[in-house]
Amino acid sequence: xxxxPYTVNAATFLISTLFGVYIIIVMLRFLLAWVRADFYxxxxxxxxxxTNPVLRPLRRFIPGYxxxxxxxVVLMLVLQMVELVLILxxxxxxxxxxxxxxxAVAELLQTLVRVFTFSILxxxxxxxxxxGGRHPVTMLLYRLNAPLLGPARRMLPPMGGIDFSPxxxxxxLQLTSMLLVAPIADLGRGLALG
Numbered sequence: 164x165x166x167x168p169y170t171v172n173a174a175t176f177l178i179s180t181l182f183g184v185y186i187i188i189v190m191l192r193f194l195l196a197w198v199r200a201d202f203y204x205x206x207x208x209x210x211x212x213x214t215n216p217v218l219r220p221l222r223r224f225i226p227g228y229x230x231x232x233x234x235x236v237v238l239m240l241v242l243q244m245v246e247l248v249l250i251l252x253x254x255x256x257x258x259x260x261x262x263x264x265x266x267a268v269a270e271l272l273q274t275l276v277r278v279f280t281f282s283i284l285x286x287x288x289x290x291x292x293x294x295g296g297r298h299p300v301t302m303l304l305y306r307l308n309a310p311l312l313g314p315a316r317r318m319l320p321p322m323g324g325i326d327f328s329p330x331x332x333x334x335x336l337q338l339t340s341m342l343l344v345a346p347i348a349d350l351g352r353g354l355a356l357g
Contacts, residue, residue, distance in 0.1 A: 175253055182246035189214050192235060204302065218232075240268070256356065265351030266354075269351050283329050286301075
């Protein structure tokens with residue numbers, strides 16, 4: 164008697180959720196360090212405390228390079244690959260290393276697109292509800308989204324007091340997901356499962 168599809172669905176959901184949440188936490192720490200966000204912000208401190216037990220020992224072997232925290236990148240990649248291996252195992256499948264690596268990179272890129280999409284949407288809503296707010300999370304969102312929204316605002320300045328640059332960035336993020344990330348994911352899945 165085989166495993167119930169309900170059990171398989173529940174197991175894949177749990178694996179995806181647990182790994183996905185921690186990957187997002189590591190990614191946010193990486194991104195906030197990259198944009199030089201306020202280290203003493205309560206949200207930054209939470210991210211540091213949540214990731215230090217794994218990142219601190221890893222940094223002994225994988226130093227940063229050119230201001231990029233390579234230990235965080237390696238950790239995200241390993242976590243994503245382990246997630247894929249576990250999900251394939253639950254499904255009774257196995258995958259090749261190269262395919263899993265390409266697939267994991269695509270999944271991380273998709274997560275990056277989602278992080279920026281949601282952070283920009285939250286920033287837009289907060290700008291309507293509490294314009295110029297000084298809440299710690301709001302300050303981090305402004306800092307996180309500045310590398311994308313800054314150039315977009317220079318290309319598309321506010322018109323009639325309305326800032327359309329978030330719309331431009333959201334459209335570009337979705338196009339990136341469709342035209343770049345999806346083909347990489349398909350290639351990785353094909354290599355892993357082929």
